[in-house]
Amino acid sequence: MIIIIILTLSILLQFVAAFMAFRLIPVTGKKLAWSFISVALMLMAITRCIPLIRLLSGNIMIHPDFNAELLALVISIMMVAGIIRVASIFKERMRVEEEAIHAAREWQTTFDAANDSIWILDQDQRILRTNKASERIFNQPCRDFIGKYCWEILHVTTHPISECPLLRAQKTLKRETMELRIGGGWFQVTVDPILDVDGRYTGAVHFISNITDRKQIEEALKQSGIFLNKIIEESPNPMWISDENGTLIRINQACCNLLNIKSEEVVGKYNVLYDSIVEEQGLLPLVKSVFAEGRTVRFDITYKTSLLKHPVLQREAFVILDVTISPVIDSSGKITNAVIQQTDITKRKQAEEALRISEENYRSLIENQTELVCRFRPDGTFIFVNEEYCRFFGKTKDELIGKEWFPLPIEEDLKEIKEKMMSLSLENPIVTFENRAISYDGNIHWIQFVDKGSFDINGNLLEIHSVGRDITKLKRAEEQIEILARLSFESPDPILRIHRDGTLLFVNRAGIKQLSEWNLQVGKSLPAKIRDTVSETLKTGSVRLINFEHGKRMYMFSVAPNADAGYANLYGRDVTDLKKMEDELLNVQKLESLGILAGGIAHNFNNILTSISGNISLAKMKIKTGNKIYDLLSAAETASERSKELARQLLTFAKGGTPIKETASIQNLIKESSLFAIHGSKSGCEFYIAEDLWPVEADMGQINQAISNVLINSNQAMPDGGTIRITACNMMPENMNNIPVTTGKYILISIKDEGVGIAEKDLIKIFDPYFTTRQAGSGLGLATAYSIIKKHNGHISVDSVSGAGTTVDIYLPASVNNISEKEEAVLLMGRGKILVMDDDMLLKEMVKEMLYMLGYESEYAKDGVEAVEMYREAVKSKKPYDAVILDVTIPGGMGGKETIKRLLEIDPQVKAIVFSGYSDDEVLSNFSAYGFKGMMQKPFDAYELGKALKDVLKGNM
Numbered sequence: 030m031i032i033i034i035i036l037t038l039s040i041l042l043q044f045v046a047a048f049m050a051f052r053l054i055p056v057t058g059k060k061l062a063w064s065f066i067s068v069a070l071m072l073m074a075i076t077r078c079i080p081l082i083r084l085l086s087g088n089i090m091i092h093p094d095f096n097a098e099l100l101a102l103v104i105s106i107m108m109v110a111g112i113i114r115v116a117s118i119f120k121e122r123m124r125v126e127e128e129a130i131h132a133a134r135e136w137q138t139t140f141d142a143a144n145d146s147i148w149i150l151d152q153d154q155r156i157l158r159t160n161k162a163s164e165r166i167f168n169q170p171c172r173d174f175i176g177k178y179c180w181e182i183l184h185v186t187t188h189p190i191s192e193c194p195l196l197r198a199q200k201t202l203k204r205e206t207m208e209l210r211i212g213g214g215w216f217q218v219t220v221d222p223i224l225d226v227d228g229r230y231t232g233a234v235h236f237i238s239n240i241t242d243r244k245q246i247e248e249a250l251k252q253s254g255i256f257l258n259k260i261i262e263e264s265p266n267p268m269w270i271s272d273e274n275g276t277l278i279r280i281n282q283a284c285c286n287l288l289n290i291k292s293e294e295v296v297g298k299y300n301v302l303y304d305s306i307v308e309e310q311g312l313l314p315l316v317k318s319v320f321a322e323g324r325t326v327r328f329d330i331t332y333k334t335s336l337l338k339h340p341v342l343q344r345e346a347f348v349i350l351d352v353t354i355s356p357v358i359d360s361s362g363k364i365t366n367a368v369i370q371q372t373d374i375t376k377r378k379q380a381e382e383a384l385r386i387s388e389e390n391y392r393s394l395i396e397n398q399t400e401l402v403c404r405f406r407p408d409g410t411f412i413f414v415n416e417e418y419c420r421f422f423g424k425t426k427d428e429l430i431g432k433e434w435f436p437l438p439i440e441e442d443l444k445e446i447k448e449k450m451m452s453l454s455l456e457n458p459i460v461t462f463e464n465r466a467i468s469y470d471g472n473i474h475w476i477q478f479v480d481k482g483s484f485d486i487n488g489n490l491l492e493i494h495s496v497g498r499d500i501t502k503l504k505r506a507e508e509q510i511e512i513l514a515r516l517s518f519e520s521p522d523p524i525l526r527i528h529r530d531g532t533l534l535f536v537n538r539a540g541i542k543q544l545s546e547w548n549l550q551v552g553k554s555l556p557a558k559i560r561d562t563v564s565e566t567l568k569t570g571s572v573r574l575i576n577f578e579h580g581k582r583m584y585m586f587s588v589a590p591n592a593d594a595g596y597a598n599l600y601g602r603d604v605t606d607l608k609k610m611e612d613e614l615l616n617v618q619k620l621e622s623l624g625i626l627a628g629g630i631a632h633n634f635n636n637i638l639t640s641i642s643g644n645i646s647l648a649k650m651k652i653k654t655g656n657k658i659y660d661l662l663s664a665a666e667t668a669s670e671r672s673k674e675l676a677r678q679l680l681t682f683a684k685g686g687t688p689i690k691e692t693a694s695i696q697n698l699i700k701e702s703s704l705f706a707i708h709g710s711k712s713g714c715e716f717y718i719a720e721d722l723w724p725v726e727a728d729m730g731q732i733n734q735a736i737s738n739v740l741i742n743s744n745q746a747m748p749d750g751g752t753i754r755i756t757a758c759n760m761m762p763e764n765m766n767n768i769p770v771t772t773g774k775y776i777l778i779s780i781k782d783e784g785v786g787i788a789e790k791d792l793i794k795i796f797d798p799y800f801t802t803r804q805a806g807s808g809l810g811l812a813t814a815y816s817i818i819k820k821h822n823g824h825i826s827v828d829s830v831s832g833a834g835t836t837v838d839i840y841l842p843a844s845v846n847n848i849s850e851k852e853e854a855v856l857l858m859g860r861g862k863i864l865v866m867d868d869d870m871l872l873k874e875m876v877k878e879m880l881y882m883l884g885y886e887s888e889y890a891k892d893g894v895e896a897v898e899m900y901r902e903a904v905k906s907k908k909p910y911d912a913v914i915l916d917v918t919i920p921g922g923m924g925g926k927e928t929i930k931r932l933l934e935i936d937p938q939v940k941a942i943v944f945s946g947y948s949d950d951e952v953l954s955n956f957s958a959y960g961f962k963g964m965m966q967k968p969f970d971a972y973e974l975g976k977a978l979k980d981v982l983k984g985n986m
Contacts, residue, residue, distance in 0.1 A: 145238045179235060183209070185651075199230055269284050329349055332348045353369070410432065480494070527596060562586075582605045691728075698732065716757075717757070725821075743784060862886045942962065
């Protein structure tokens with residue numbers, strides 16, 4: 030019976046082991062092995078069933094071995110136990126693996142959720158893993174980072190930069206940081222080294238944090254501090270600042286100058302609450318109220334210069350200061366500082382006192398005046414008369430004041446006098462007239478009166494101030510002069526005789542006609558320049574020549590004095606044509622002088638603009654179209670393109686700045702320039718352009734600028750809008766006789782507006798640099814157009830009638846060459862080693878990046894001496910440069926023109942390109958004559974650089 034139980038348990042345990050082995054197949058993943066084990070155990074169990082069946086059937090022929098069956102039972106038990114143990118081990122392993130997978134997923138989620146870009150680097154500085162933030166910052170998918178060196182992404186270089194924090198971290202085995210500009214923002218790069226248990230470097234973690242907002246705040250704070258310091262230091266008003274206790278902590282230079290002290294003598298040492306002068310003048314309570322109550326106070330204080338050395342007053346006197354003290358209160362209401370401003374009002378106080386004395390002197394002067402002085406109301410009632418007025422008419426003040434003056438003149442003159450009175454207005458407040466009056470002795474006298482009206486704010490006449498003088502003797506002299514004047518009255522040139530007081534004694538017919546604007550009348554005063562000249566010549570007794578502008582004409586006067594007789598004769602001559610020639614020469618000299626300054630500014634401006642536009646174009650190439658940053662860069666690129674117009678405008682003045690000409694038709698340019706110039710205004714254009722208009726050889730950018738400047742002037746002359754008529758036609762040589770240009774074919778561009786016109790006195794100045802009649806104008810518009818047209822061997826002239834519009838005619842030489850087709854801009858790649866010479870570090874870095882992007886290697890020289898030496902060494906080492914790029918101008922060093930001469934001595938086949946934002950001669954427009962194979966004008970971009978190199982290296986230029 031026991032043997033049966035042992036057999037049964039053994040068989041059952043073998044079946045259980047087989048079943049459990051079968052269940053382990055999905056757990057272990059080893060399907061084949063555990064399948065064989067389960068099948069083997071099953072067969073063993075089935076095989077063990079045979080002895081049991083025979084035993085149960087009573088087959089006594091077979092007697093199972095008890096010990097063997099007991100051993101089999103023990104083995105079966107061990108098999109089941111072993112499988113159970115294996116199952117528990119595999120289940121524990123699966124649990125650990127699932128937890129690891131879950132933890133890894135959670136770590137990756139956290140890794141990708143970080144706002145900062147995180148890179149994990151191996152020992153060779155290659156990127157092993159990066160998070161999603163890197164994609165946002167660098168606009169590249171994560172897979173593009175893996176396997177690359179960190180500096181290839183971060184610095185866009187082929188090797189680490191010298192200030193790289195990773196290199197420092199490898200040495201110090203500590204955290205290292207740096208700040209870096211990426212795209213349009215600022216980022217902080219933090220590198221933490223990864224060390225093994227022995228402290229050896231095995232890799233690094235990069236954290237790249239966006240600190241743009243922080244940098245902007247820092248810059249804003251910095252600029253705010255600079256701005257505040259600039260306000261304080263550059264303020265013309267003396268100013269100082271105290272702490273909350275009244276002790277001076279800061280003083281500006283204006284205050285130091287006023288008080289004749291140095292800041293270190295008073296800062297931290299002077300306290301306004303303990304100033305004895307403030308206390309003596311009873312001002313201390315006011316000052317204390319600032320610090321106790323937070324009030325702003327203002328008062329005048331007087332210092333004696335014996336105590337205070339005043340920089341203006343050199344003798345002992347009193348200095349009066351207007352002082353304002355304002356408290357500075359923080360957000361909690363606490364007074365933290367006080368600002369004290371001082372203004373020296375000594376002169377103002379002295380002026381007020383002087384004015385009081387002057388008024389007293391004026392009254393005394395009027396009373397003692399030898400001329401007739403009176404004041405009266407519009408109805409003729411006297412308000413005031415001086416003693417001379419009373420004496421002349423033989424009346425007392427009481428007899429005149431309050432009475433009308435109308436009975437005093439002779440009745441025949443009264444109507445004309447009243448008409449003069451009625452003409453007084455705000456626009457015409459002064460009238461001069463002559464009338465006859467009977468003096469106290471019964472004689473008739475001629476009196477010349479100058480009347481000035483006094484008006485209220487509404488323009489109503491309140492009273493009239495009148496000053497008269499007896500000109501009876503002068504009238505008699507005029508009668509004699511009139512007789513003498515007939516001798517020279519018919520002269521074709523103006524002849525005048527001027528009294529020593531500046532009044533006209535005689536003028537001939539030619540003078541009246543030619544000097545009509547002066548409205549010459551005998552006995553009337555002439556312009557101040559004539560009066561002063563006559564007075565001076567009468568004093569010196571010598572003849573003097575003066576020029577005087579009258580309308581559109583210019584006159585030269587010979588002033589011959591007759592000191593004994595008290596007058597001078599003026600003999601005039603029309604010198605307008607001669608003056609125009611002088612003005613033309615002066616215009617050229619002005620533009621040449623301005624050109625020296627403009628050229629230097631344009632050179633530096635174009636260097637900066639080249640770096641800006643070049644780096645923007647490089648950045649755009651690294652960003653996909655449609656990205657917000659790409660759109661922002663495009664907007665910046667458009668702005669930099671517009672900035673080129675400013676540089677081009679400066680270059681038109683540059684001495685020797687020859688236009689970069691091309692043969693082209695300008696029909697479309699005329700229309701485009703015109704429509705663009707008046708875009709958004711109320712004006713419109715009408716075009717009359719010949720279909721067969723000849724081409725011209727010109728710098729199209731400069732011609733566009735010249736036409737635009739003229740159109741802008743025309744448009745501004747019509748504030749309410751109007752029509753600008755633009756005509757362009759061919760001009761044959763026989764039609765150019767009166768135009769100051771060389772013989773040949775020309776095209777005429779005529780621009781006519783309906784504006785206010787140009788005053789005659791301004792016509793000769795319109796081409797002067799900085800001359801303008803508009804408040805917001807720069808005065809460079811027509812001056813720029815003049816310079817451009819002259820440099821194109823053309824001519825520009827202006828015809829205008831005030832109130833009837835202006836016509837500007839531009840003559841440009843026609844070209845006999847054919848018009849070449851424009852090439853489409855394509856980024857042309859290449860290979861080779863390029864030497865670049867330029868002293869601008871920003872431009873160097875930009876060109877270096879461009880060349881790298883175009884496929885070239887590059888090396889750089891700061892000036893011509895270094896470039897020549899580098900080229901010579903490259904030739905010796907059998908590793909020559911494929912091309913060189915030279916800047917024309919190197920301040921303080923050898924420039925492009927001298928450098929190319931040296932390079933040609935070393936290598937007559939040198940392939941050189943010249944580039945510049947400005948040239949002192951024709952090196953850009955005639956580069957081949959100097960040995961260059963190509964040229965570029967700043968600013969340029971990668972497309973222009975690639976094309977220039979391609980053309981030079983292939984021999985197309």
